[in-house]
Amino acid sequence: MDSWEKALRVCRPQLPALEKLWPGLEDIWARGWVSNFGPVHEELERRLSARLGAPHLALTSTGTSALQLAAIALGLTGEVITTPFTFPATVNALRLAGATPVFCDIEPDTLMLDVAQIETAISGRTCGIAPVHLFGGAVRVDAIDSVAHRHGLRVLYDAAHAFGVTFQGRPITDFGHASALSFHATKIFHTIEGGAVAIGDPVTRARILSLRNHGIGPDGFDELGTNAKLNEIQALIGLLLLDVIDIEIAARREVDAHYRERLADRPGIRLMPPQPEVGRNYAFFPIQVDESGFGRDATATVAQMADQGIHARQYFPYLCRPEALKGRFPAAERAAATTICLPIDGTMTEADVERVCNELQPLAR
Numbered sequence: 001m002d003s004w005e006k007a008l009r010v011c012r013p014q015l016p017a018l019e020k021l022w023p024g025l026e027d028i029w030a031r032g033w034v035s036n037f038g039p040v041h042e043e044l045e046r047r048l049s050a051r052l053g054a055p056h057l058a059l060t061s062t063g064t065s066a067l068q069l070a071a072i073a074l075g076l077t078g079e080v081i082t083t084p085f086t087f088p089a090t091v092n093a094l095r096l097a098g099a100t101p102v103f104c105d106i107e108p109d110t111l112m113l114d115v116a117q118i119e120t121a122i123s124g125r126t127c128g129i130a131p132v133h134l135f136g137g138a139v140r141v142d143a144i145d146s147v148a149h150r151h152g153l154r155v156l157y158d159a160a161h162a163f164g165v166t167f168q169g170r171p172i173t174d175f176g177h178a179s180a181l182s183f184h185a186t187k188i189f190h191t192i193e194g195g196a197v198a199i200g201d202p203v204t205r206a207r208i209l210s211l212r213n214h215g216i217g218p219d220g221f222d223e224l225g226t227n228a229k230l231n232e233i234q235a236l237i238g239l240l241l242l243d244v245i246d247i248e249i250a251a252r253r254e255v256d257a258h259y260r261e262r263l264a265d266r267p268g269i270r271l272m273p274p275q276p277e278v279g280r281n282y283a284f285f286p287i288q289v290d291e292s293g294f295g296r297d298a299t300a301t302v303a304q305m306a307d308q309g310i311h312a313r314q315y316f317p318y319l320c321r322p323e324a325l326k327g328r329f330p331a332a333e334r335a336a337a338t339t340i341c342l343p344i345d346g347t348m349t350e351a352d353v354e355r356v357c358n359e360l361q362p363l364a365r
């Protein structure tokens with residue numbers, strides 16, 4: 001069996017070549033400027049803004065802080081409708097910003113917020129919607145933005161998984177009032193830890209700049225803020241990975257195609273449906289395992305593959321606030337019980353995909 005270093009595993013972090021890192025580190029050492037918006041940070045912010053087509057972008061220390069600061073800047077202090085099938089950061093950030101998350105169910109095929117359910121969850125206390133783009137795809141942004149517009153609601157997209165994703169050819173960050181990206185090492189583009197807010201206008205961006213730096217604005221101490229700064233070394237990692245992100249996405253597209261070819265007709269395995277309007281980034285390859293059709297549940301499937309040196313992962317194995325929500329959102333509960341992300345990265349060969357698919361087996365009968 002392969003060592004952990006060589007094993008096929010989900011969310012293996014991309015790392016820049018060490019020889020490319022050294023010159024950048026030497027420059028940072030020579031300047032003696034390691035944090036607080038140094039030149040590498042500023043260059044990354046500029047280049048990301050251009051790459052993502054997001055003119056008003058602010059780097060942050062994590063995706064969670066990006067969500068939290070965006071929620072504060074959008075004034076989300078009432079009820080905010082969101083999905084229970086997400087990483088806890090979505091809900092934590094809303095609560096830390098003073099919002100009250102209100103959940104509704106997801107679409108059973110895309111696993112993302114169901115627009116019809118959003119409509120029924122809107123009350124007189126609703127101030128916003130916080131949909132989550134999952135697994136390198138996108139939630140139905142056109143429909144959500146139009147519901148929000150009709151009801152006068154603010155929309156904060158959790159775009160932690162959606163680096164570079166497009167909808168009808170437009171950058172995904174064009175939609176809603178703000179999008180929060182995560183640059184955690186598990187993401188297709190990362191700075192080890194990091195994130196960014198893409199926001200609709202320069203004034204709100206200036207507010208985020210102040211909030212991420214203790215509330216210190218151009219005129220001094222403006223308001224309550226926090227420390228959500230990204231440092232120079234993290235920004236350097238980001239710049240180096242940005243140089244190769246399009247190669248990575250293209251390589252993953254091939255891996256995705258190999259998986260789809262091999263798994264298309266597997267009994268009990270459901271693939272994410274194609275989203276013709278969405279330009280995916282292939283960050284994840286999720287499948288759903290139907291125990292009755294496949295012969296093994298998701299947990300047992302992941303464990304059995306791990307025994308063979310293939311590290312898939314249940315994503316997300318529990319709902320946010322599972323006890324409070326039990327029995328209320330059947331599609332989300334089913335997604336939590338059945339969804340597995342298979343290993344995907346740009347170094348995987350067709351033979352690697354074959355191996356994963358061969359190990360993805362029901363119980364021997």
Ligand SMILES: Cc1ncc(COP(=O)(O)O)c(C=O)c1O
Binds near residue numbers: 158
């Ligand atoms: C859907 C989702 N939202 C938010 C986050 C939080 O991002 P970070 O880990 O950068 O704080 C994550 C991280 O995994 C995520 O998967």
